[in-house]
Amino acid sequence: VPLSEWPPHAEPETGQELPAIVAPPPGPRSRAAAARLAEVECPAFGHRRERRAVASGAEQDPIVLSHGRGANLYDVDGNRYVDLVAGFGSVLLGHGAPSVAHALEAQGARLLQGLGDVYASDAKLALLERLVSLGPGEHPMALLAQNGGDAVSAAIKTAVLATGRAGLVAFEGAYHGLGHGPLAACGLRASYRAPFAAQLGEHVTFAPYPRSDAELAASLALVQKAFETRSIGAILVEPILGRGGVVVPPAGFLQGLCDLAHAHGALVIADEIWTGLGRSGALVRTLADGVPVDVVCLGKGLGGGLSISACLAPEAVMRAWARDEEVVHTSTHAGSPLACAAALTTLHAVHFRKLDERAAAVGARALGTFSEVLRGAPGFVAARGAGLMLGIELASGALALAASRALLGRGFLVLGGGLGGEVLTLTPPLTIAEELLESAAHALREVLSA
Numbered sequence: 001v002p003l004s005e006w007p008p009h010a011e012p013e014t015g016q017e018l019p020a021i022v023a024p025p026p027g028p029r030s031r032a033a034a035a036r037l038a039e040v041e042c043p044a045f046g047h048r049r050e051r052r053a054v055a056s057g058a059e060q061d062p063i064v065l066s067h068g069r070g071a072n073l074y075d076v077d078g079n080r081y082v083d084l085v086a087g088f089g090s091v092l093l094g095h096g097a098p099s100v101a102h103a104l105e106a107q108g109a110r111l112l113q114g115l116g117d118v119y120a121s122d123a124k125l126a127l128l129e130r131l132v133s134l135g136p137g138e139h140p141m142a143l144l145a146q147n148g149g150d151a152v153s154a155a156i157k158t159a160v161l162a163t164g165r166a167g168l169v170a171f172e173g174a175y176h177g178l179g180h181g182p183l184a185a186c187g188l189r190a191s192y193r194a195p196f197a198a199q200l201g202e203h204v205t206f207a208p209y210p211r212s213d214a215e216l217a218a219s220l221a222l223v224q225k226a227f228e229t230r231s232i233g234a235i236l237v238e239p240i241l242g243r244g245g246v247v248v249p250p251a252g253f254l255q256g257l258c259d260l261a262h263a264h265g266a267l268v269i270a271d272e273i274w275t276g277l278g279r280s281g282a283l284v285r286t287l288a289d290g291v292p293v294d295v296v297c298l299g300k301g302l303g304g305g306l307s308i309s310a311c312l313a314p315e316a317v318m319r320a321w322a323r324d325e326e327v328v329h330t331s332t333h334a335g336s337p338l339a340c341a342a343a344l345t346t347l348h349a350v351h352f353r354k355l356d357e358r359a360a361a362v363g364a365r366a367l368g369t370f371s372e373v374l375r376g377a378p379g380f381v382a383a384r385g386a387g388l389m390l391g392i393e394l395a396s397g398a399l400a401l402a403a404s405r406a407l408l409g410r411g412f413l414v415l416g417g418g419l420g421g422e423v424l425t426l427t428p429p430l431t432i433a434e435e436l437l438e439s440a441a442h443a444l445r446e447v448l449s450a
């Protein structure tokens with residue numbers, strides 16, 4: 001089958017089962033595996049769990065995963081979960097999607113690794129041709145990278161080259177990855193930046209991310225001030241704050257940023273690593289809303305589970321990379337044929353199965369269900385989101401931690417988000433059965449009412 005025609009797009013929809021808990025999590029095998037993990041993994045993660053256990057008063061010992069199918073994940077004790085996290089939003093097609101498995105097998109037999117930016121593979125060419133159809137602007141071009149943070153680094157470098165200005169506006173609560181480039185623009189937790197502050201430069205101005213119409217003017221005023229006082233080349237923004245708590249900004253915010261940036265000859269970089277590829281109900285959230293951003297970063301689900309990301313911009317912007325003195329952004333595995341084949345297949349599947357439209361419709365109904373089922377539940381504040389990127393805000397981070405733990409015990413996997421961890425964040429596969437979302441809403445109601 002020619003690469004351009006992948007995948008066979010009818011997929012059996014398996015893995016849409018309700019939870020089945022056979023050993024209350026963490027079961028004995030998970031406990032044993034977690035103890036071994038603690039011996040060999042950097043303690044940053046274990047300490048995070050200990051801090052959470054103290055904060056929530058509930059055990060936060062991990063389960064260890066073994067396999068998945070569709071919207072179901074299984075741990076090493078044989079417990080079956082409904083996965084409402086989906087690899088931090090990256091498993092768009094569900095676990096074990098046959099189209100991705102098929103693409104990996106076929107490409108694996110053809111060529112596993114190519115020569116990246118020296119001699120491209122046909123798989124990379126096919127992916128690039130497909131990707132640039134997403135935009136933005138006139139004659140878009142793409143730069144492939146390895147993960148989300150890497151695509152953001154590429155975008156920040158692109159803006160510096162295109163504008164000649166190093167200053168960057170970023171937002172409080174924003175998350176763009178943790179390599180040094182995106183870390184400098186990470187507004188989520190000061191503690192992520194603090195130990196490395198001396199290596200991060202002082203080129204970033206943080207502005208508040210508006211949560212309501214009332215906060216819009218103050219945020220835009222701060223961005224305007226940054227343009228008047230500093231040499232700003234770009235604004236880096238999430239169209240919906242993801243890890244920051246699924247915050248949908250008021251209408252006019254993103255357009256306002258574009259107006260300000262363009263009036264000052266600067267670029268707007270839309271970090272669509274979470275919102276993009278159907279997750280928020282559109283392939284590219286900003287462009288679907290008619291917001292004329294200049295650079296788009298995609299990642300997470302792009303690789304169908306493999307690590308690959310992209311930075312897209314019009315030729316007029318990308319041309320800034322063509323210089324007398326060589327300057328490139330690349331790495332050994334950037335644009336690897338295997339990841340490109342998986343990405344091409346994922347894009348085809350999202351397109352042919354209209355998963356962006358499905359996410360918009362299913363997500364809107366799920367938001368209604370959660371709001372209705374949780375109304376009046378102790379500790380419930382609000383449900384919000386777009387597409388299958390939902391945030392359930394609870395009264396405190398401690399409550400959200402305890403609730404997510406109790407949900408785990410009932411077989412529903414969710415993650416905490418928001419500045420104080422007070423938002424349960426749901427990013428299930430775009431293929432999830434609606435009944436599973438309804439069951440999750442009722443399970444959460446029971447947990448909060450217990």
Ligand SMILES: Cc1ncc(COP(=O)(O)O)c(C=O)c1O
Nearest residue numbers: 147148149175176177242273274
């Ligand atoms: C909006 C956004 N940008 C960038 C990233 C970083 O992506 P990665 O973890 O693949 O580096 C994330 C990760 O959660 C994200 O949510």
